[in-house]
Amino acid sequence: MSVRLRPIQALRLWQEVGLSMVRRHAVDLTQRQMVILLTIYLEPPPHTVRGLAAKLGVTKPVITRALDAMGELDLVSRRRDPADRRNVIIQRTVRGSLFLDEFSDRVVEAAGALAP
């Protein structure tokens, strides 16, 4: 079933989650990087640079650089497609899964604590 949320609750949810992220001085991803990470983990593989660029409506260098940054943090990994060596397959990592698990827990918790 869908989730019923009122506008004021939506804003409070965003504030609460953002606040906890900022305060923890944790991994600080760009909005684009976050969307890329979520797409990789939520949608069925395989994921390629051009596919992600098309989905987000941004240029390929944006994806490449985001993958560089997140690869440095071990949130995603890349490897060449053996079938077509022009392609790069973007893969999930244990650390990336853990990061999103913790993130979603934080969102769920904040949602549960919302005032009526």
Next chain:
Amino acid sequence: MSVRLRPIQALRLWQEVGLSMVRRHAVDLTQRQMVILLTIYLEPPPHTVRGLAAKLGVTKPVITRALDAMGELDLVSRRRDPADRRNVIIQRTVRGSLFLDEFSDRVVEAAGALAP
């Protein structure tokens, strides 16, 4: 009453909202800027630089620069406190309210469209 949300739904919600923001090439605020904006609009005034810095756990220059950026976009405005002229009172703007209204609508819509 509180909002019941499952982890996978939380992730899909964040992806959907982030995706719509990225695609629209709309105003793209830093996570910190967004939290500051939300705090200004959700919590009771008055808001000061040091108050926001303390709440977010960041340094004052971060707040000053975020206000510079958002002031440029006319999302917030600043004015000196007449009572104590060292203080700066941060105020809401029509454009800021409109921006958050649209944003929350987008969140609510995405939440309503979530799969079970």
Next chain:
DNA sequence: GAAAGATGATACGGATGTGAAACGATCGGG
């Protein structure tokens, strides 16, 4: 096999954010 096309990475110039430190303006207690 050579040329054309596709894919991801890189170079460049510009814009913006950050932390640490220092600064000018203002208030307030002695």
Next chain:
DNA sequence: CCCGATCGTTTCACATCCGTATCATCTTTC
């Protein structure tokens, strides 16, 4: 009245991100 404390801003050096254009590599087509 004055000197320390407070508040917001600015400066500096550094890092990151962006879009455009270009590049190297690989595949497909003829």
